[in-house]
Amino acid sequence: MTTTPCFMSTTAGAPAARAAALPARGGLGLKPEHFRTILATRPNLGFFEIHAENYMVDGGPFHRYLTQIRRDYPLSIHGVGLSIGGEGRLDEAHLDRLAALITRYEPQSFSEHLAWSSHGDTFLNDLLPAPYNASTLHRVCDHIDRVQERLQRRMLLENPATYVEFAASTLAETDFIGQVVKRTGCGLLLDVNNVYVSCTNHGRDPQAYIEALPLAAAGQIHLAGYAQDVDAAGAPLLIDSHGAPIARAVWDLYRFTLERSGPLPTLIERDNDIPAFPVLLAEAQQAEELLQACLSEAAA
Amino acid sequence: MSQIDFAGALLDPDLPAPAGLTAWNGSDPAHRFRIYRNNVIVSLIDALADTFEVTQQLVGEDFFRAMARLYAYANPPQSRLMAFYGASLPAFIATFPPAAALPYLADVARLEYLRVVAYHAADLPGIEAENVAAALADQETLPNLAVALHPSLAVLASASAVVSLWAAHQGILELSTVSTDSPETALVLRHGLDVEVMQISPAAGAFISTLQSGASLGDAAAAAATIEADFDLVGTLGLLLQKAAITALKPSRRPS
Numbered sequence: 001m002t003t004t005p006c007f008m009s010t011t012a013g014a015p016a017a018r019a020a021a022l023p024a025r026g027g028l029g030l031k032p033e034h035f036r037t038i039l040a041t042r043p044n045l046g047f048f049e050i051h052a053e054n055y056m057v058d059g060g061p062f063h064r065y066l067t068q069i070r071r072d073y074p075l076s077i078h079g080v081g082l083s084i085g086g087e088g089r090l091d092e093a094h095l096d097r098l099a100a101l102i103t104r105y106e107p108q109s110f111s112e113h114l115a116w117s118s119h120g121d122t123f124l125n126d127l128l129p130a131p132y133n134a135s136t137l138h139r140v141c142d143h144i145d146r147v148q149e150r151l152q153r154r155m156l157l158e159n160p161a162t163y164v165e166f167a168a169s170t171l172a173e174t175d176f177i178g179q180v181v182k183r184t185g186c187g188l189l190l191d192v193n194n195v196y197v198s199c200t201n202h203g204r205d206p207q208a209y210i211e212a213l214p215l216a217a218a219g220q221i222h223l224a225g226y227a228q229d230v231d232a233a234g235a236p237l238l239i240d241s242h243g244a245p246i247a248r249a250v251w252d253l254y255r256f257t258l259e260r261s262g263p264l265p266t267l268i269e270r271d272n273d274i275p276a277f278p279v280l281l282a283e284a285q286q287a288e289e290l291l292q293a294c295l296s297e298a299a300a
Numbered sequence: 301m302s303q304i305d306f307a308g309a310l311l312d313p314d315l316p317a318p319a320g321l322t323a324w325n326g327s328d329p330a331h332r333f334r335i336y337r338n339n340v341i342v343s344l345i346d347a348l349a350d351t352f353e354v355t356q357q358l359v360g361e362d363f364f365r366a367m368a369r370l371y372a373y374a375n376p377p378q379s380r381l382m383a384f385y386g387a388s389l390p391a392f393i394a395t396f397p398p399a400a401a402l403p404y405l406a407d408v409a410r411l412e413y414l415r416v417v418a419y420h421a422a423d424l425p426g427i428e429a430e431n432v433a434a435a436l437a438d439q440e441t442l443p444n445l446a447v448a449l450h451p452s453l454a455v456l457a458s459a460s461a462v463v464s465l466w467a468a469h470q471g472i473l474e475l476s477t478v479s480t481d482s483p484e485t486a487l488v489l490r491h492g493l494d495v496e497v498m499q500i501s502p503a504a505g506a507f508i509s510t511l512q513s514g515a516s517l518g519d520a521a522a523a524a525a526t527i528e529a530d531f532d533l534v535g536t537l538g539l540l541l542q543k544a545a546i547t548a549l550k551p552s553r554r555p556s
Contacts, residue, residue, distance in 0.1 A: 056381050057420035058451070061493045064423075081380030087303045094380055119307035123377040125347070126339045128306065131320075163335040164321040201332075203324040229335070233327035239335060 014072045022047050022074050022108045022220060022265035024291055026284035029269055035065035037277045042072065045284055047108065049076040049267050055105075056097045066105065075107040076220065076267065078189075081123065084143045084157070085116035085130040095150045102151055109220055109265070111156035111189040112147070114140065114177065131166035132176040137183075144184040156189035156219045157181070161197040161226075161240035173198070174212035181217045188214060190261070191222035192254045193246070193269075197238040201231075206253050215261045223254060223287060224269035243272030246283060254287070258294040266291065309333070310340050311376055344372035348386045351416050354469040355393070355409045358402065367396060383420060387413060404460030404480045411462050411497065414454045414488040418495045421452035426544025435549050436537075443518030447511055448548035449540070452490035455505045455512070459483050463499040491543045503528035504536045 016023065025046025030038075038048075048069060055062055082094060102110060115127035130136045147155055159177060171179070181188060190213065199206040225244030229237040246268070258264070266287040270280055305318040321329035345368040349356055356364035371392045377385045390413060393399050394406035435445055456462060461482045468475035485505035487498045500508070507524035511517070524531040540546050 053380050053382065057383060059423035060418075060420045060452075060490060062420065064493060091380070116303060118380065119303050121378050122307060122311070123380050123382075124307060124310060124340050125343045125377060125382060126310075126336060128303075128310075128336065130303075163332045164323065164329050167320045167322050231323060231325070231327040232331035233323075233325050235325050235327060237332065237335070239339075 017070065017072055017074055019074055019108065022076055024263035024265055024295075026287040026291070027074075027076065027265060027267045028280050028284050029267065029271065030066065030069065031270075031274055032062065032065075033274060034277045034280075035061070035069070038069055039065070041277075043277070043281050045073065045281070046265060046288075047074040047076055047267075049078050049269075052077050052079040052098055052101055052110075053081045055101055070105055075105055076109040076111065076265070077102060077105065077107040079110070079112040080127070081117055082112045082143075082147065083116045083118045084112055084147070085114060085128070085136065085140055086118060086143075087116070087139070088118075088120070090143050090146055091118075095147065099151055102153070109156060110151060110153060111158055111220065113158045113160060114180070115160050127160060129160060129162045129164060129166070131168035132171040132173055133168055134170070137171070137176060137179055140180055141183045144180065144186050148184065148186065154185060154187055156187040158189040158191050158222065159194050159198075159213070161191070161194040161201075161238075163201055163237065163239070165202060172212070174209055178212075178214045181214045186217075187219040188217045189220045189222060190215075190218045190257065190264070191224070192257055193222065193224040193226060193250050194240060196247070196250050196253050197226050197240050200236055200238045203235075207256055210253070210257050210260065215257075218261050218264055221254065221257065221261075221264045221266040222269050223250060223266060223283075226250075241272060242269050246286075251286070251290070255290055255293075258290060259297075262298065263291045263294045310337055311373055313337060313341075313373075341369060341372060344376065344385070345369055347382050348372065348389060351383075351386050352389060352409050352412050354412055354466055355405060357469050358405060358408060358465070359399070363398070367393070367399065370396075383416060389413070404458070404462065404465060407456065407458040407460050407462045408465050410458075411456055411466055411486055411488065414456060414486075415495050415497065418452035418454065418488050418490045421450070421490060424450055424547045426450070426541070427546055427548060429541065431549065432541055432546070443521075444516050444551065446514060446516050446550050447540075447546045448550060449508070449512050450489055450543075450545045450547050452488070452495070453508070453512070453545050454488045455500075455509045456486040456488065457483075457502060457505045457509075458486065462486050463497060466497055487539075489543055489545050491545075496543070498539075500536070500539075501528060501532075503531040504539075507531065507533070507536055508540070 023046045027047035030048040030050050113127050196206050199209050223246050224242045227239040227241040231237045268283045309315045309318050317330035317333035323329045348368040390406045390409040399405050461478050461480050461484045463484045463486045464478040467473040485500050485502050487500045503524040506527050507520045510520035510523040521533050
């Protein structure tokens with residue numbers, strides 16, 4: 001949808017659902033356990049986000065409910081299986097499925113990860129790290145070029161949460177991401193929880209990391225909860241679990257980010273130990289309060 | 301480090317962590333690598349636990365997760381569509397020695413997998429009742445008529461009481477009343493948004509399976525009659541119509 005008609009029937013959906021871009025508001029991941037609640041209560045939310053792979057099915061309730069919800073809300077499609085950081089070629093059949101999903105639901109945003117998740121025929125169902133060097137940069141840029149060409153749209157690339165680093169890395173993660181953005185023209189999905197997790201895990205300053213990112217290219221923010229572990233030396237090791245409320249430190253880093261990036265669409269990610277819908281809605285509202293404060297300050 | 305080493309070590313807990321990993325504080329990177337190992341295997345086990353919920357209830361969480369772990373290491377996903385992961389778990393269970401005392405377990409797992417397939421199957425409307433009535437009224441062409449069945453539909457003929465076991469875990473039946481070694485035939489389909497599991501007679505199961513293979517109503521009825529002489533053809537067709545499970549009428553492939 002690139003145009004907004006002046007008059008809309010109620011069946012055509014709310015005008016916001018047809019906007020060209022996600023609004024700079026709070027959004028939630030769409031969970032099957034919340035389909036009916038959302039349709040019954042029509043919560044005041046900026047957008048919903050789905051994992052692309054969950055909807056690569058022929059029919060049934062997922063498509064039925066998403067179609068209904070899409071009429072009233074902007075949508076972000078977030079891929080978890082494209083394996084952009086993979087050594088092998090992109091899976092063209094998977095790209096075709098993605099293109100079909102995007103044609104069907106016309107999302108305002110499509111994003112994927114700076115990670116790999118499959119090798120050969122095996123899908124590992126996790127977001128795995130790659131060394132930051134010239135050969136990875138070349139490969140990732142080639143893959144993003146292909147994705148953007150096939151989907152005929154700009155994608156956002158998400159910064160990863162990582163637990164190890166590589167002797168083969170020659171670039172800082174922020175420089176690597178900066179180079180990818182510059183070479184491919186893709187945008188940045190800034191996962192603030194991933195920044196906090198990775199910086200803690202690798203002894204870096206999260207604020208300095210944020211400031212080193214190409215914030216002008218940021219099109220969306222992700223916030224999530226983490227789990228805590230320790231490494232072999234007893235140093236904190238945080239795990240991007242998506243299974244807990246957003247930590248205080250991540251809210252603080254989010255505020256710090258907004259002061260530099262300006263207001264951005266902000267998704268609350270929760271994929272494990274999913275609470276009742278109002279609990280997630282409250283987190284999205286908390287993000288909206290910070291977005292509002294950011295707008296007020298900009299206006300003052 | 302190449303990704304083949306990284307992937308290999310993820311899927312084999314006996315292998316050392318891949319070479320070339322570092323940690324900022326000089327701590328052992330192998331310790332950190334186990335986070336990835338754990339994420340991968342736990343996510344696969346969790347995906348199986350979502351699909352095979354009743355199977356898990358029947359053996360308990362510890363048994364199920366230990367079995368799922370072995371399965372996942374031996375059979376990692378070959379598709380990025382995780383909803384359908386575990387298609388071969390029932391066959392794995394059937395030959396899994398620690399589950400040998402539970403001969404019904406593999407078929408319960410088959411039933412649960414069929415439910416997932418039905419849930420995500422394509423949406424197709426059932427044919428209109430008047431079309432069926434007209435076709436059924438024509439005694440001449442009826443035996444040679446074939447039908448297309450809804451893509452969600454499947455029949456599972458089991459030597460065990462799969463439907464009762466499944467129903468008992470939905471709170472529909474009291475588990476203690478289930479005689480696990482009574483053969484039962486399950487019909488699985490999605491009607492509207494709801495996946496339904498019904499017990500049907502073995503003859504009805506043969507009838508529907510034969511129809512599903514593309515055979516005519518006449519041939520399907522003949523297959524059913526070899527199991528049960530007074531097979532309830534009208535009742536079985538009525539059930540399929542009531543569940544909107546017949547999506548088209550078509551001329552059958554005549555035997556050559």
